Amino acid sequence: MLSIIPGNKVSELDSSYILDQGITSWDLMERAAISFCSWFKGRKNFEDKPVFIFSGPGNNGGDGVAIARILAAFHLEVNLIVFDAIDHCSKDFQINYKKLPSTVKVFKIEDFDFRIDVHAVIIDGIFGVGINRPLEGKFKEAIDRLNTFDCQKIAIDIPSGIPADGLLQGSAFRADYTVTFQFPKLSLLFPEHGEYTGEIFVADIGIQDNFLEKFASGKYFIQQRDMRPLHKTFHKFSHKGDFGKVLLIGGSKGKVGAMVLASTAALRTGSGLVHGFIDESERIILQTAAPEVMVAFKEELENLAKFDAIGIGPGWGLNVDLKFYESLLKNYKKPIVIDADGINLLASHPDLIQNIPQGSILTPHIKEFERLTGNVSNHVERLQKAKDFAVEYGLFLVLKGAYTSISCPDGKQFFNSSGNQYMATAGSGDVLTGMITSFLGQGYTPLNATICGVFHHGLAGELASFENKRGTIASDIIKCIPKTYLELGID
Numbered sequence: 001m002l003s004i005i006p007g008n009k010v011s012e013l014d015s016s017y018i019l020d021q022g023i024t025s026w027d028l029m030e031r032a033a034i035s036f037c038s039w040f041k042g043r044k045n046f047e048d049k050p051v052f053i054f055s056g057p058g059n060n061g062g063d064g065v066a067i068a069r070i071l072a073a074f075h076l077e078v079n080l081i082v083f084d085a086i087d088h089c090s091k092d093f094q095i096n097y098k099k100l101p102s103t104v105k106v107f108k109i110e111d112f113d114f115r116i117d118v119h120a121v122i123i124d125g126i127f128g129v130g131i132n133r134p135l136e137g138k139f140k141e142a143i144d145r146l147n148t149f150d151c152q153k154i155a156i157d158i159p160s161g162i163p164a165d166g167l168l169q170g171s172a173f174r175a176d177y178t179v180t181f182q183f184p185k186l187s188l189l190f191p192e193h194g195e196y197t198g199e200i201f202v203a204d205i206g207i208q209d210n211f212l213e214k215f216a217s218g219k220y221f222i223q224q225r226d227m228r229p230l231h232k233t234f235h236k237f238s239h240k241g242d243f244g245k246v247l248l249i250g251g252s253k254g255k256v257g258a259m260v261l262a263s264t265a266a267l268r269t270g271s272g273l274v275h276g277f278i279d280e281s282e283r284i285i286l287q288t289a290a291p292e293v294m295v296a297f298k299e300e301l302e303n304l305a306k307f308d309a310i311g312i313g314p315g316w317g318l319n320v321d322l323k324f325y326e327s328l329l330k331n332y333k334k335p336i337v338i339d340a341d342g343i344n345l346l347a348s349h350p351d352l353i354q355n356i357p358q359g360s361i362l363t364p365h366i367k368e369f370e371r372l373t374g375n376v377s378n379h380v381e382r383l384q385k386a387k388d389f390a391v392e393y394g395l396f397l398v399l400k401g402a403y404t405s406i407s408c409p410d411g412k413q414f415f416n417s418s419g420n421q422y423m424a425t426a427g428s429g430d431v432l433t434g435m436i437t438s439f440l441g442q443g444y445t446p447l448n449a450t451i452c453g454v455f456h457h458g459l460a461g462e463l464a465s466f467e468n469k470r471g472t473i474a475s476d477i478i479k480c481i482p483k484t485y486l487e488l489g490i491d
């Protein structure tokens with residue numbers, strides 16, 4: 001899986017990799033520039049448009065200069081704007097500068113009139129991971145001005161101004177697209193930076209995952225290519241027992257819809273048998289809405305061991321018999337998935353937390369998370385708290401949102417790449433609960449069940465919103481779960 005390397009380790013990675021491969025730092029920069037340009041050429045919306053590349057003094061600027069040369073070779077109109085005297089710029093910047101063809105028009109920032117047509121494309125190579133203080137002077141002025149332009153804007157590696165691992169202070173370039181090299185920089189995944197990064201693309205520059213891993217700090221980016229090896233295979237002699245018998249608990253009066261969604265999602269994810277334990281008065285609704293689901297009676301809960309996985313919380317309400325909750329947590333010996341009111345009850349009765357089976361999976365959204373662990377003021381703090389919580393209690397903590405994070409008992413954190421804004425709709429979380437519970441019931445480890453659950457969920461959301469866009473609802477996401485297997489080539 002792709003490691004996310006901290007910004008302050010990137011130059012160490014760089015020097016170690018070029019030594020290992022017997023290449024120069026210029027070669028690596030050239031790979032980055034080629035990778036950027038092949039992404040650029042693959043996007044029809046930039047075709048034949050004039051390009052304005054802004055290059056700062058470091059290697060991010062050097063990337064910009066190399067990109068200027070390559071795009072000029074495609075016969076595009078290329079303008080390069082530099083901020084510093086060339087002999088004050090990085091070594092590879094200077095090498096690339098010497099290679100520029102005469103067709104590239106070069107301007108010093110102080111001479112540039114900022115006459116940029118709305119059809120042009122602006123490329124930001126001002127600062128990358130080497131930024132070490134907030135923007136000021138000519139850099140801040142230029143970036144503030146560029147942000148007022150309505151044309152397409154692309155950031156090289158990271159929007160200038162944003163530090164690789166921390167929070168933005170002051171101004172930053174507002175990109176429509178960020179083409180980041182080899183791995184996403186951690187700060188690109190923070191909600192605070194969403195309005196600056198635009199869509200994020202990871203451009204491969206040839207550094208293998210196992211090489212990256214040496215510089216990793218236990219943070220990983222989950223991508224489509226990781227999915228196949230995480231899945232179990234079934235064969236024609238497999239029977240419904242092999243696909244797991246799961247129990248979902250929730251559905252108080254008036255909230256049975258959450259259980260309809262969670263249990264249908266579990267079935268669509270592949271569970272062989274799904275039982276639902278809900279408020280007695282709502283049973284008919286569940287059976288009518290989802291006839292494949294079996295309604296469970298209290299006596300059946302006496303032998304919990306017969307269930308391969310349990311998910312608690314969808315529509316459960318807060319008026320729950322706490323003794324019953326406690327006995328569930330104490331008596332079930334395998335990991336449990338806990339969501340929604342299951343989490344809210346833990347927040348209001350923290351003494352219950354110690355009873356949760358090791359390796360269980362909690363799936364709060366940001367508000368539920370803060371109820372559980374206290375308020376935070378930003379995503380850096382939030383991720384740290386999530387990690388501390390997961391390690392302290394030996395649980396997996398799934399923080400839902402864009403780039404959903406999974407914090408693990410061993411301190412590792414995984415970030416999901418699938419999904420989009422259209423999934424922020426009622427019941428979407430219930431669907432995820434059903435999906436993770438289903439994978440657990442199919443015999444996946446808690447980590448694999450969680451990774452597969454969040455990735456399939458995000459992918460199903462993308463497929464569902466393809467046509468429905470803002471009108472996407474949780475049932476659309478469920479309908480698309482089977483297509484995620486097709487998309488990933490998994491039987």
Ligand SMILES: NC(=O)C1=CN([C@@H]2O[C@H](COP(=O)(O)OP(=O)(O)OC[C@H]3O[C@@H](n4cnc5c(N)ncnc54)[C@H](OP(=O)(O)O)[C@@H]3O)[C@@H](O)[C@H]2O)[C@@H](O)CC1
Nearest residue numbers: 014028029032058059060127128129130131132133134157
């Ligand atoms: N290894 C890889 O994977 C690859 C990395 N590559 C690329 O290299 C990029 C990193 O390059 P980098 O290290 O040279 O840093 P970069 O961001 O260009 O800036 C550093 C310069 O800015 C200055 N400076 C800093 N903050 C400032 C401020 N606020 N205001 C003013 N000045 C400020 C600082 O000097 P200082 O003033 O601190 O002495 C220094 O001169 C990376 O993002 C990627 O694009 C690819 O080419 C190949 C593969």
Ligand SMILES: [K+]
Nearest residue numbers: 124127158160
């Ligand atoms: K940049």
